[in-house]
Amino acid sequence: MTAPTRVETRTWTGQSYPRKEDRRLLTGRGRYVDDRGMIRQGYAHFVRSPYAHARIVSIDTSKAEAMDGVHCTLVGEEVKAQTEPLFQIAPEPGGRMQEYLMAVDKVRYQGEPVAVVLAESREIARDAADLVDVHYEPLPAVVDALAAQEPGAPILHDEVGTNVSWQGTYEYGDIDWAIEEADHVVKIDRLHFHRFSSTPIECFGVVVNWDPGTDTVEVISNNQMPLFGAMVIGPSMGVGIDRFDFTSQDIGGGFGIKINLYKQTGVLALLSKKAGRPVKWVETRTEHHLDGGHGNERWFVDIEVPVMADGTILGVKARAVDDAGAYLHYEPLGAVIWTQVLPGCYRMRHFQIDYSQSLTNKCPTVPNRGYSRMQHLWMLERIVDVVAHELGFDPVEIRKLNYVQPDDYPYETPNGCVYDSGNLPLSLDKALALIDYPTWRERQREAVGSGKRIGIGIGSTLDSGTNNFGQAQIVNKDLPFSGNGEAAICKLDLYGEVSVTIGTTPQGQSHETTAAQVVADILGVTPADVDVVPGFDQARNAYVGFSGTYASQFAVTGINAVIGAAEKLRAEMIELAAFALGAGQDEIELTGGNAQVIGDPERAIPFIGLANMVYTNNAILPTELAERITLNCRHTYVAPFDPPDVERKFGNLTLTYASQIHAAVVEIDEETGKVEILDYAAVDDCGNRINPQIVEGQVHGATAHGIAAALREELRYDQDGQLLNANFLYYHAPSAAEMPHIKTDHVESPSPFTGTGAKGMGEGGGGPLHTVCAAIQDALGSEEPIVADSFNPPERVFRLLRGEGLGEARGVEVVTKGAS
Amino acid sequence: MDRSDVQDVEFTLNGETIAATVPARRLLIHFLRDDLGFTGPKIGCDTGHCGACTVRYNGRTIKSCMMLAVQVDGATVETIESLADDGELNPLQQAFHEHHALQCGYCTAGMVMSATYLLERNPDPTAEEIREGLRGNLCRCTGYVNIVEAIAAAAGKETTQ
Numbered sequence: 001m002t003a004p005t006r007v008e009t010r011t012w013t014g015q016s017y018p019r020k021e022d023r024r025l026l027t028g029r030g031r032y033v034d035d036r037g038m039i040r041q042g043y044a045h046f047v048r049s050p051y052a053h054a055r056i057v058s059i060d061t062s063k064a065e066a067m068d069g070v071h072c073t074l075v076g077e078e079v080k081a082q083t084e085p086l087f088q089i090a091p092e093p094g095g096r097m098q099e100y101l102m103a104v105d106k107v108r109y110q111g112e113p114v115a116v117v118l119a120e121s122r123e124i125a126r127d128a129a130d131l132v133d134v135h136y137e138p139l140p141a142v143v144d145a146l147a148a149q150e151p152g153a154p155i156l157h158d159e160v161g162t163n164v165s166w167q168g169t170y171e172y173g174d175i176d177w178a179i180e181e182a183d184h185v186v187k188i189d190r191l192h193f194h195r196f197s198s199t200p201i202e203c204f205g206v207v208v209n210w211d212p213g214t215d216t217v218e219v220i221s222n223n224q225m226p227l228f229g230a231m232v233i234g235p236s237m238g239v240g241i242d243r244f245d246f247t248s249q250d251i252g253g254g255f256g257i258k259i260n261l262y263k264q265t266g267v268l269a270l271l272s273k274k275a276g277r278p279v280k281w282v283e284t285r286t287e288h289h290l291d292g293g294h295g296n297e298r299w300f301v302d303i304e305v306p307v308m309a310d311g312t313i314l315g316v317k318a319r320a321v322d323d324a325g326a327y328l329h330y331e332p333l334g335a336v337i338w339t340q341v342l343p344g345c346y347r348m349r350h351f352q353i354d355y356s357q358s359l360t361n362k363c364p365t366v367p368n369r370g371y372s373r374m375q376h377l378w379m380l381e382r383i384v385d386v387v388a389h390e391l392g393f394d395p396v397e398i399r400k401l402n403y404v405q406p407d408d409y410p411y412e413t414p415n416g417c418v419y420d421s422g423n424l425p426l427s428l429d430k431a432l433a434l435i436d437y438p439t440w441r442e443r444q445r446e447a448v449g450s451g452k453r454i455g456i457g458i459g460s461t462l463d464s465g466t467n468n469f470g471q472a473q474i475v476n477k478d479l480p481f482s483g484n485g486e487a488a489i490c491k492l493d494l495y496g497e498v499s500v501t502i503g504t505t506p507q508g509q510s511h512e513t514t515a516a517q518v519v520a521d522i523l524g525v526t527p528a529d530v531d532v533v534p535g536f537d538q539a540r541n542a543y544v545g546f547s548g549t550y551a552s553q554f555a556v557t558g559i560n561a562v563i564g565a566a567e568k569l570r571a572e573m574i575e576l577a578a579f580a581l582g583a584g585q586d587e588i589e590l591t592g593g594n595a596q597v598i599g600d601p602e603r604a605i606p607f608i609g610l611a612n613m614v615y616t617n618n619a620i621l622p623t624e625l626a627e628r629i630t631l632n633c634r635h636t637y638v639a640p641f642d643p644p645d646v647e648r649k650f651g652n653l654t655l656t657y658a659s660q661i662h663a664a665v666v667e668i669d670e671e672t673g674k675v676e677i678l679d680y681a682a683v684d685d686c687g688n689r690i691n692p693q694i695v696e697g698q699v700h701g702a703t704a705h706g707i708a709a710a711l712r713e714e715l716r717y718d719q720d721g722q723l724l725n726a727n728f729l730y731y732h733a734p735s736a737a738e739m740p741h742i743k744t745d746h747v748e749s750p751s752p753f754t755g756t757g758a759k760g761m762g763e764g765g766g767g768p769l770h771t772v773c774a775a776i777q778d779a780l781g782s783e784e785p786i787v788a789d790s791f792n793p794p795e796r797v798f799r800l801l802r803g804e805g806l807g808e809a810r811g812v813e814v815v816t817k818g819a820s
Numbered sequence: 821m822d823r824s825d826v827q828d829v830e831f832t833l834n835g836e837t838i839a840a841t842v843p844a845r846r847l848l849i850h851f852l853r854d855d856l857g858f859t860g861p862k863i864g865c866d867t868g869h870c871g872a873c874t875v876r877y878n879g880r881t882i883k884s885c886m887m888l889a890v891q892v893d894g895a896t897v898e899t900i901e902s903l904a905d906d907g908e909l910n911p912l913q914q915a916f917h918e919h920h921a922l923q924c925g926y927c928t929a930g931m932v933m934s935a936t937y938l939l940e941r942n943p944d945p946t947a948e949e950i951r952e953g954l955r956g957n958l959c960r961c962t963g964y965v966n967i968v969e970a971i972a973a974a975a976g977k978e979t980t981q
Binding site for chain 1: 843845846850853858859860861862863864865866867869870872899900901903904907909913916917918920922923924925926927928929932947950951952954955956957958959960961962963964965966967968
């Protein structure tokens with residue numbers, strides 16, 4: 001492993017340094033994919049299935065091709081003829097899936113591409129796509145993950161033979177013993193985590209050129225994990241990784257969804273090859289909602305929770321059924337990723353979770369902010385909350401009793417993950433202080449009978465960062481994945497410029513700023529003196545297979561790669577300076593753009609002088625030095641992981657655990673069921689913060705996504721698989737007028753595992769979903785049904801107020817030992 | 821419909837007179853971005869809800885995806901590119917910078933144009949008035965907290981929330 005490095009001098013690191021990215025973005029001079037193009041490019045438009053499930057009988061492109069201005073078309077059969085099926089992460093049965101870059105023979109969700117048209121303008125491409133005549137034979141659709149597993153359900157993929165793409169049981173401790181031993185067993189009929197997406201404002205876009213001269217595929221896009229894309233489509237298309245050049249500069253939000261931009265890239269590359277010209281495609285908002293990728297929907301059924309008389313919760317037994325949609329995109333990695341946070345914030349030791357995943361006639365799911373952990377953490381937090389309500393425990397005290405305690409860290413979870421640091425009780429106290437908890441409890445009592453109910457909710461959540469990709473082997477033991485890391489290059493350029501290149505693909509996470517802060521401290525300059533090259537370019541050679549921006553890891557993987565590269569550069573600069581100044585290396589310091597003998601500015605050489613010796617004046621150096629020192633230093637940070645124990649499903653799956661504790665006050669209008677947030681607070685603990693203002697911005701953003709998801713956003717299909725809200729008219733992403741102010745505070749529990757003490761953060765763990773549901777439950781009281789769905793629009797809350805829950809009765813039952 | 825239908829337009833864009841021939845069906849946002857190279861305004865939806873394409877049209881803010889290019893004939897149009905003076909951020913842009921009111925930056929052009937118009941009409945807005953004034957602009961990164969702070973600061977107010 002790479003020795004983690006601690007930045008010794010922290011002049012800039014830890015400051016709220018204003019962002020280096022802002023100037024271009026504030027003046028309209030960012031360069032997003034739709035701002036870019038290539039000479040002779042044509043514009044592509046996809047032809048999409050109107051059906052959720054249908055056989056493709058025929059596709060006639062002749063009318064489209066005859067239209068003036070149309071270059072060519074491409075259909076699924078042509079794609080199949082020149083490519084191999086895509087590599088599948090799943091073992092059997094899901095792994096038997098024959099998935100091509102574009103639909104062949106069948107369509108399996110509304111909006112699935114069946115053909116693509118290339119024309120000289122956007123408008124002509126769109127008109128021509130309307131002239132492509134596709135004859136479908138509709139098939140029955142299945143849109144519910146539980147129904148998809150029933151006998152007789154329509155099968156999506158004949159070669160898979162079942163709609164259950166993956167199944168596994170996660171067992172730790174002894175849940176049967178715990179249920180036997182417990183004073184109470186709380187049984188919850190079912191919980192449902194709904195489907196939504198963070199819907200980045202910038203939709204997908206690709207400009208691609210299959211260059212016939214060099215046989216290379218140049219891709220300008222907003223893919224946020226380009227090497228994953230290349231790994232999946234490369235073998236299918238017969239293109240080596242070194243023949244791709246993925247690039248991006250500015251990306252207009254991603255939130256995980258933009259990992260899903262690979263099939264389209266492959267199809268468009270084939271289209272470019274066929275047309276002999278570059279291809280530009282920018283997805284419309286409607287297309288993005290239909291096809292861009294959705295967050296995971298999940299059912300939890302037959303939940304049993306053993307609880308001791310003092311409120312200690314021993315564990316959970318449940319069946320989880322995840323809904324992957326029609327294909328396995330990045331899935332079934334979600335089938336293990338939730339186990340990074342198996343016990344959530346709690347000391348529970350006994351688990352049996354039977355996890356399976358269904359294929360349904362809906363858009364494929366993809367990682368979305370809080371991916372797969374958020375769903376599980378929501379279930380756990382619903383459980384703790386329901387237990388408190390049913391057994392009469394104080395919601396604050398039961399959490400504090402069951403939390404992993406400050407003295408427990410590093411804390412090994414039942415499945416071998418190691419929680420690095422934290423202080424959950426303190427974080428909760430701070431959150432409650434921000435909303436002035438006692439005052440709201442009083443106002444809650446005063447509001448009784450007024451027609452408005454007040455509820456106070458707490459959400460405890462984890463933001464696990466820096467995956468151990470070895471967990472993929474728990475899903476499929478044959479996968480050659482483990483560890484994690486990132487690459488960076490730090491160089492001193494010809495005239496003494498400090499330049500940094502990273503393998504990440506930021507979409508607002510401010511990497512140019514934070515990387516410049518840490519490098520400034522290492523090289524004794526200011527962040528303004530450090531040029532962090534914007535965006536990603538495969539040709540810069542600063543990448544590893546894991547490269548990209550996803551899964552709350554930049555503060556560990558990206559920053560440690562940058563630190564490692566800057567320290568290598570620093571060592572080279574000191575060696576050169578020692579030679580030039582006739583001093584020992586331990587006598588040299590870097591300060592103010594010079595290398596000098598410590599405390600003696602008279603004996604100094606500027607950075608440009610060091611660069612000169614290497615780039616244009618190397619005859620003055622001893623040959624050995626001239627050949628060894630390049631001032632162009634690449635470093636790969638390797639996260640300290642071992643492969644997990646696949647049989648036991650056991651191992652350290654994530655390096656860091658940031659925590660977030662949220663508290664909310666809601667008011668429910670009894671007449672309409674409308675939920676209004678009266679006060680909201682989030683307390684983040686991500687260890688040492690590199691830039692507090694940027695961290696706070698991430699907390700705001702993650703919180704806003706969660707609040708919107710809890711109350712406003714659901715991607716809703718009807719029983720025929722028609723998406724009912726494929727645009728912002730019907731999908732209610734909130735404006736400023738519909739969002740509350742968010743109060744924030746922080747705790748800093750440094751991670752012992754990352755060198756800098758920082759933890760990855762940004763995803764936020766879906767905290768508001770837990771919190772808002774708890775607040776609604778608190779307003780409803782213990783007589784009404786439990787809040788069993790993560791989505792609570794007015795009509796659902798209206799029904800809850802009238803005693804109508806998700807399933808039978810109140811949806812919960814308590815069995816107490818000794819009670820008859 | 822004959823798709824070759826075109827029309828001549830003459831208008832003022834960011835202080836410069838522009839004369840052009842545009843297809844009758846071209847949206848103003850595509851005309852600004854693809855034909856004239858002013859890529860500051862962005863496209864984020866197809867229903868007029870996201871506001872990333874917001875520009876000034878005869879002084880008022882409009883969504884340039886909801887207008888045809890031919891409708892600019894004789895009008896004055898300003899995009900985000902009109903605001904910075906010789907590359908110097910104006911006070912509102914500076915406030916966005918200092919308060920970290922942008923992350924990915926994709927909504928920013930529209931957000932700043934709407935905020936400019938808001939402050940012209942109401943130089944002393946409350947936090948609630950700022951939020952109402954931004955109803956036509958979606959941001960998915962910031963949760964709006966720092967955007968509201970930045971606009972309040974540009975209006976010379978302490979944090980108001």
